[in-house]
Amino acid sequence: MSTAAPTVHPLDTAVKVARLHLLDRVAYLLAPAAGLLFAFTVDAIIVGMLPSGDRGDHSVGGLAAICVVAFVIGLQSITKGLSFGLSLGLSRRGYYLGTALLAITFAAVSGAILTVLRAVEGATGGWGLSMRMFRLPYILDGSWYEAWLTSFVVLTLLYVYGCWWGLVYRRWTLIGMIAFAAGQVTVVLAGALAATWTHSWSDVGHFFTTLSAVGLTGVLAAVTVALMAGGFTTLRRVTI
Amino acid sequence: MTPTIAVSGLTRRYRGHVALDDVTVDFEDATITGLLGRNGAGKTTFLRILAAQEFPSAGDVRVLGASPIENDAVLRRMVLIREDQSYPDIRVGHVLRAASWFYPNWSGELAATLLRAFDLPAGRPVKKLSRGMRSAVGIVVGLAARAEVTLFDEPYAGLDAVARQIFYDQLIADYAEHPRTVLLSTHLIDEVAGLLERVVMIDRGRVVLDADADTVRGATTAVSGAVPAVDTFAAGRPVWDRRTLASHASVVVGSPLTDGDRAWARELNLTLTPLSLQQAVVHASAGAAGERAEGSHA
């Protein structure tokens, strides 16, 4: 059989890889929705139990649920999906680009849903409970598109961060994960030490206190790109 | 014409041991080759390197004229079905649908036929399948992909004899219509003997036998009878595995016998027993590897 070499279009492949992940409906539809609903219910019950004389809005951390989901499905996109993906004649690069495309799509759609829920929360007086789950102060406090952008960037970041953890596990197993965690702690400590030695803590403090939510989003976007690059570097020599 | 798969000087070292040791071998288009060898001989590592799932320590691997590493154009034209393939949390039908997106020659018709033949429930999550059924899913993908380079690595874990026969029959039937380069790693040599045109045996990371299956089969005969008669007959021929019991001897002769040889054997009152491909391969590789075949008798 000597058919001509098939032309492989990167974007076409990326879309197919994204669809491959989406075959797992539980991970991509059920888990985020259920996680969000569960967190919302728990938060609402807690806020509802607060003494009625309590004044002001009640900020709750229910959005952590969707953040955890984003991280976990990112992790699983590698630990559960990579071997199967590569067994279907995909290059590592093709698989990674498709997975990154999915991360962006997932974050964009989830961000849009969060933005809609944020609007509903604002219109209903915090679900009638003065609850702030989707209107987190500072982070999601600006205009709707700023809130969407921040959600989008944060969810993408967590997804690709999960990917990288998964890749480290696939390539170096448990030892690698320990080293990976230790490496990150070292980076943070080194930064802190550097700030201490150069007496620049006040500058650091100033940077963060004056940083707007959009500015923070920009920083996180840069981190996301760095994480993607790190993940890809790890993937290049992964064996299955 | 360049071979479909060209491997030269391929070495793969792991910490503490050498999985593949300077392997040089080619595979031509439209052949079915049996990749034989004991567990741990290096067959799986070899196939994984061909499919770019693993990397060589040294040497050169070309598939369809190019290195397969990160080469989409080559990878899409080959499929490796592994014994231990893991799947995400999806259903049997999803596996086939996903495979159909990526393999340019995918046959949905053949996949449907095979699904029925193996009695696979399309709606069942792969995770819930028995081991044999999961192997069958791999076989369906491997055959329906109709990839120019089709690699099967012991693909039948947990499959019963009936299902294995279905695999062999479907492989022959589809191969006849759509010839391709097939490498089948197996230790059930006699089951697949008829399918193979060529046998390549790997032992301790080295190719110890590479021959036409029919040549190997026709070339090995067990000769038994009285010790002097056996020795007379065997003189000047390659002899593998000599055993004696009192005044009775049995040897495996590793060269083809002519009609004259057979007539002579009758005169010497010797019994000639043809060896199965499995036995022949074991003896031939042991012979080829020098006398380092301890414990390798099937």
Add this chain to the structure above:
Amino acid sequence: MGVLDDSSPIFAQIAERLADEIADGTLAEGERAPSSNELAAFYRINPATAAKGLNVLTEDGLLEKRRGVGMFVAAGARERLVERRRQAFAQRYVAPMVAEATRLGIDAGALLALVRQVSDDPPGAAAVDGTQPSSARGGITV
């Protein structure tokens, strides 16, 4: 594989099987021989091996290729086969029989008498195929 054995290369056995069918008339002259794919599916063997078996018979002139249609039994194929087998008969069947008879102390006269007896009253007529070598393949009929 069932119907094939390990006594010789598979392609040779395929050629032998087809020759048998031509010799006993199962495959009549002018009739289409099975294709390599049909043989492959039936005997569960590699199509290339089956083709090699067919090739032996084409080179021998027993089969002839008709382009785009297939292989057909050549005119006079049966006669030539039978003639050739007759010539080989003594060496292939009689010599081993005589050797075994000698070993058992059966002399030529007794042997001839035995031959006549079996010829007049074949034991289990179905088992006597006439074309099968008597040894390793006893009892297998296609």
